[in-house]
Amino acid sequence: DAKTTQPTSMDCAEGRAANLPCNHSTISGNEYVYWYRQIHSQGPQYIIHGLKNNETNEMASLIITEDRKSSTLILPHATLRDTAVYYCIVRTRMDTGRRALTFGSGTRLQVQP
Amino acid sequence: GAVVSQHPSWVICKSGTSVKIECRSLDFQATTMFWYRQFPKQSLMLMATSNEGSKATYEQGVEKDKFLINHASLTLSTLTVTSAHPEDSSFYICSAPDREHNTEAFFGQGTRLTVV
Numbered sequence: 001d002a003k004t005t006q007p008t009s010m011d012c013a014e015g016r017a018a019n020l021p022c023n024h025s026t027i028s029g030n031e032y033v034y035w036y037r038q039i040h041s042q043g044p045q046y047i048i049h050g051l052k053n054n055e056t057n058e059m060a061s062l063i064i065t066e067d068r069k070s071s072t073l074i075l076p077h078a079t080l081r082d083t084a085v086y087y088c089i090v091r092t093r094m095d096t097g098r099r100a101l102t103f104g105s106g107t108r109l110q111v112q113p
Numbered sequence: 114g115a116v117v118s119q120h121p122s123w124v125i126c127k128s129g130t131s132v133k134i135e136c137r138s139l140d141f142q143a144t145t146m147f148w149y150r151q152f153p154k155q156s157l158m159l160m161a162t163s164n165e166g167s168k169a170t171y172e173q174g175v176e177k178d179k180f181l182i183n184h185a186s187l188t189l190s191t192l193t194v195t196s197a198h199p200e201d202s203s204f205y206i207c208s209a210p211d212r213e214h215n216t217e218a219f220f221g222q223g224t225r226l227t228v229v
Contacts, residue, residue: 034217043119043206043220044157087156097212100147103157 001102002027002090009108012082018075020107022088025069030092033064035073036101037084044087044103047073078111085109115141117209119221126197126228134192134224136207142187143209147218148180151204160205163190197228 005023012018024033035047048055048062050071055062061074075082087106091099116139126132136146144165149157161182162170169182179201181193194201207221 036218038157041204041223041225043117043208043223044218045220046217049217096218097210098145100149100159100162100208101157101218102159105156 001095002031004088004090004104006086006088006104006107008105009110011110011112012075012078014080014111014113015077018078018082018109018111020073020075020086020088020109021070022073023070024088024090027068027090028092031090032093032096033062033068033071034089034091034096034101035060035062036087036089036103037082038087038106039081039084044101047086078109080111080113083109083111115139115209115211115219117143117207117219117221119207119224121224122222123225124227126226128198128228129196131193131195132197132226134194134205134207134226136190136192136209136221138188138209138219141209141211143190144187144212145210146184146190147208147210148182148190148192149206149208151206151223157206160192163192165190194226197226199228202226202228 034049036044038044050062064071085106118137120135146163148160163184165184171177184190206223210218
């Protein structure tokens with residue numbers, strides 16, 4: 001899996017957009033960007049993934065730069081329940097079905113009331 | 114989405130006893146499951162890969178005789194912590210990948226083990 005770099009922590013006001021960056025400058029052409037989050041004392045939860053196009057689902061949006069060396073996860077209207085550690089993981093799609101995910105330190109997002 | 118159920122959510126046991134943690138895939142078959150351990154304020158660390166019908170593969174530094182893994186069916190993997198010690202107290206999490214679509218991994222709720 002390509003190496004990723006994320007800020008250790010971020011704060012966000014409730015109701016505002018939370019923008020979580022991730023650098024993955026060594027990403028390969030067939031590697032996807034995956035985002036997971038872990039709420040305290042729970043198992044991780046899949047959020048979204050993308051290859052090169054921007055993606056949006058009911059949870060978040062994923063913006064990937066044109067050179068694919070970085071991406072941003074956007075939570076459009078953060079709530080207190082979005083307080084969690086967010087993990088950016090880069091890997092091939094086939095690896096998702098075969099190998100365990102490797103978790104870095106992630107970004108601890110604290111949503112403030 | 115698919116569901117992975119882990120049981121129990123928490124357990125307290127005495128030193129020297131064994132504890133079994135179950136991980137079930139509820140609506141899909143999981144030929145492979147992964148077991149992680151997470152200490153406070155740390156990230157998830159892979160312990161072992163559980164394979165249905167064959168022996169588990171353990172990560173370096175994980176004692177296979179202490180952490181017994183059994184993957185007896187396509188929907189159930191168990192992790193048994195044998196002769197538990199206080200340093201085994203941790204958050205244990207199982208995961209099963211979506212091998213049909215290769216889109217995401219599904220995680221159990223985790224088991225908080227406290228050894229006293």
